[in-house]
Amino acid sequence: MKITDVRCAVIGSNPVVRIVTDEGLSGYGEAEQYKPYLKPFVLHYRDALIGEDPTDVERCMLRIRKRGSFKPWGSAVSMIEMALWDVAGKAAGLPVYKLLGGKIRDKVRCYNGAIRRPMKGVSPEDYAAEAKWMKGLPHGFSFIKMGVAFHSQMKHEVPNFHYGELQERRSPFHGFAESALMTERGMAHLLDCVHAMKEVLGTEVGLALDCGPGFTVPDAIRFARAVEPLNLMWLEDTITGDYTPYVNADVYRDLTMSTTTPIHTGEQIYLRQNFKGLIEGHAVNIVGPDPCDIGGIAELKWVAEYADLHGILMAPHGTGNGVLGIAALVQVCATLPENFIAFELPTASHDWWWDIVDGLPAPLVQNSLIEVWDRPGMGVELNPERTKPHLKEEDAGFFD
Ligand SMILES: [Mg+2]
Numbered sequence: 001m002k003i004t005d006v007r008c009a010v011i012g013s014n015p016v017v018r019i020v021t022d023e024g025l026s027g028y029g030e031a032e033q034y035k036p037y038l039k040p041f042v043l044h045y046r047d048a049l050i051g052e053d054p055t056d057v058e059r060c061m062l063r064i065r066k067r068g069s070f071k072p073w074g075s076a077v078s079m080i081e082m083a084l085w086d087v088a089g090k091a092a093g094l095p096v097y098k099l100l101g102g103k104i105r106d107k108v109r110c111y112n113g114a115i116r117r118p119m120k121g122v123s124p125e126d127y128a129a130e131a132k133w134m135k136g137l138p139h140g141f142s143f144i145k146m147g148v149a150f151h152s153q154m155k156h157e158v159p160n161f162h163y164g165e166l167q168e169r170r171s172p173f174h175g176f177a178e179s180a181l182m183t184e185r186g187m188a189h190l191l192d193c194v195h196a197m198k199e200v201l202g203t204e205v206g207l208a209l210d211c212g213p214g215f216t217v218p219d220a221i222r223f224a225r226a227v228e229p230l231n232l233m234w235l236e237d238t239i240t241g242d243y244t245p246y247v248n249a250d251v252y253r254d255l256t257m258s259t260t261t262p263i264h265t266g267e268q269i270y271l272r273q274n275f276k277g278l279i280e281g282h283a284v285n286i287v288g289p290d291p292c293d294i295g296g297i298a299e300l301k302w303v304a305e306y307a308d309l310h311g312i313l314m315a316p317h318g319t320g321n322g323v324l325g326i327a328a329l330v331q332v333c334a335t336l337p338e339n340f341i342a343f344e345l346p347t348a349s350h351d352w353w354w355d356i357v358d359g360l361p362a363p364l365v366q367n368s369l370i371e372v373w374d375r376p377g378m379g380v381e382l383n384p385e386r387t388k389p390h391l392k393e394e395d396a397g398f399f400d
Helices: 036-044 057-062 074-092 124-135 184-201 217-226 249-256 272-280 297-309 322-333 384-390
Strands: 003-011 014-021 026-030 107-111 143-147 206-210 263-265 369-371
Touching: 003 036, 014 036, 014 074, 026 074, 026 322, 036 074, 057 074, 074 297, 074 322, 107 143, 107 322, 124 143, 124 184, 184 206, 184 217, 217 249, 249 263, 249 272, 272 297, 297 322
Parallel strands: 143 206
Antiparallel strands: 003 014, 014 026, 107 369
């Protein structure tokens, strides 16, 4: 089998890649809804892939992998990897999880880090209200993740939250590095919000916190120690993370060794080599790569095994990866070792996305679990007839 074309369409706001082959099979992959600008980067790899056998996934990846980088630039490579596995699975008549070594679980756990409604403010009462709403969602999530401190409007809306000048340095780019030492008042406000959420959630629904990046090390240690009695799931991206193009594993180690609160990072990191310091240095307790940023699902599985070997847990990121992204996460997470906790359930950029993809179970999530399906490839299909009305004019030939 040979690749005859690599196409990319922005559907809603998600870039979607289609690998076209000479045997009538196609494979699809999708990246986050926040990254429509990736389309030219996806097409940049076209010439390197045409003529290659898509079922030799690793051989194809060797032709393009070194042209990727940390989030967001690794996404173009990652979504192509997922599309290659989709073709390979369809060609073999097997679900992708079989090609990755087989599933070890029939249901995969997910958590809520993305299903949101607009927050009224950043007071402890506002946080408690959101926690209550999330606790009542029909998915029955076993735990939720909330953005606080530098990963929320708290840093801008709470007066004298920190000693920096972040308002003046605000950037149009999400996650752009903003860092400052917090004031005593800022830390007290943050702790009040966390306590308010825990009061609502009790021990029935766990709480993880997306915190930064932006914490200084002393504040991160102070905060992690202060919440120790609350048994949080984890503190994510305190020091680096999100869109930070480096890791700083040694700095994370200082934090992780100072507290019993689990420390988590890794959503922006591209490739296994860049997890080396975190994992071999035991610099965090949990890694959270995104299959759509790390370089694909096989790369994510490799890092999960590597982390497991070192007693480090795995909770993959997935916020905006969309409906095809859910399928990719289910396929790979079904195969991960026992260090797997849960993946972050992606949302779709538009409600109609749920109608243009066939093959997902309905309801998708029950008691925080998704049943693993057995159809070939990723096991979901973009329905051309229902998708076409949503294609932009320049993408009209996507399914031709
Ligand atoms: Mg995060």
